[in-house]
Amino acid sequence: MAVVHMRIDNRLIHGQVTVTWVQAVGANHMVVCNDKVAVDPIQKLMLPQAARGVKTSVLSVADTLAYCESPQGQAERIMVLAKFPSDGLALLEGGLQPQEINVGNQAPIGGTKFKMVTNSVAVTAEDAAVYSAIAARGHALTYKMMPSDRSGDFLQLLAQKGF
Amino acid sequence: MVGIVITSHGTLAEGLRAAAQMILGQQEAVQTVGLGPAEDLDEFLTKLRQAAAEVNRGSGVLVLADLFGGSPCNTAAYLVQEGMEVVTGANLPMLLEALSQREERNPKELAEAVIAAAREGTRRLADVL
Numbered sequence: 001m002a003v004v005h006m007r008i009d010n011r012l013i014h015g016q017v018t019v020t021w022v023q024a025v026g027a028n029h030m031v032v033c034n035d036k037v038a039v040d041p042i043q044k045l046m047l048p049q050a051a052r053g054v055k056t057s058v059l060s061v062a063d064t065l066a067y068c069e070s071p072q073g074q075a076e077r078i079m080v081l082a083k084f085p086s087d088g089l090a091l092l093e094g095g096l097q098p099q100e101i102n103v104g105n106q107a108p109i110g111g112t113k114f115k116m117v118t119n120s121v122a123v124t125a126e127d128a129a130v131y132s133a134i135a136a137r138g139h140a141l142t143y144k145m146m147p148s149d150r151s152g153d154f155l156q157l158l159a160q161k162g163f
Numbered sequence: 164m165v166g167i168v169i170t171s172h173g174t175l176a177e178g179l180r181a182a183a184q185m186i187l188g189q190q191e192a193v194q195t196v197g198l199g200p201a202e203d204l205d206e207f208l209t210k211l212r213q214a215a216a217e218v219n220r221g222s223g224v225l226v227l228a229d230l231f232g233g234s235p236c237n238t239a240a241y242l243v244q245e246g247m248e249v250v251t252g253a254n255l256p257m258l259l260e261a262l263s264q265r266e267e268r269n270p271k272e273l274a275e276a277v278i279a280a281a282r283e284g285t286r287r288l289a290d291v292l
Binding site: 010011013014015042043045046047049050051052105106107108109110116119120121122 | 200201202203204205206231232233234236237240241244
């Protein structure tokens with residue numbers, strides 16, 4: 001599989017991602033993955049505009065899996081942008097094999113019981129279970145802001161924060 | 164008078180408003196909506212809608228967003244679907260034009276006028292001097 005990086009970030013494509021991460025991982029295709037976003041005509045139109053010239057697709061979980069498996073996908077260096085940890089887990093369960101997984105932004109959602117584990121990542125008990133499931137599949141989860149940061153282990157951080 | 168909403172990453176919107184008020188004095192029917200570092204975009208859209216409702220004096224609203232393709236712009240795009248005028252690339256010349264011309268123009272005319280002002284305000288000084 002040619003998925004060089006999976007990023008979990010509810011803001012999907014934004015400056016930090018396009019200016020630093022895409023280059024650092026050497027991606028030539030960004031695939032935004034989330035079933036709701038994939039059928040939102042505004043997001044499908046606007047997200048590629050933020051991509052600063054990098055080829056961008058906005059796909060459902062099923063279509064992301066199909067594309068990454070395809071000969072075309074296999075020939076690319078793909079960075080998958082999963083909107084929520086549950087999208088990330090669904091992709092892994094579907095057979096996606098990213099070389100690394102980093103947690104970027106997760107905004108707190110009003111009305112949920114969350115803890116800010118970093119100043120940009122909110123986690124609920126449900127999220128923690130999803131992250132554990134991801135780690136249980138043998139994937140190390142980092143939470144670097146910049147590609148050059150030293151990587152901490154996200155599961156360890158969750159444990160420290162009482163999850 | 165067309166109501167004005169300025170929306171940006173962080174505090175740029177508020178900074179633009181403060182700078183414009185230094186030049187033009189206190190302004191009414193202007194709201195700023197800045198995107199925080201860990202902000203949910205559905206809640207941000209709600210804030211944008213609320214701000215637009217608050218500044219609407221009956222003649223409509225013009226939204227100025229900082230960056231084309233950025234989250235504030237992409238969120239404001241839903242308002243365009245609902246018929247609202249949104250212009251990106253918000254800068255001080257644009258805001259000053261919006262505040263100076265909003266009595267005379269409707270939102271669409273104002274949008275066109277502020278784009279011209281934003282562009283004319285961007286010059287190489289060595290070419291002028």
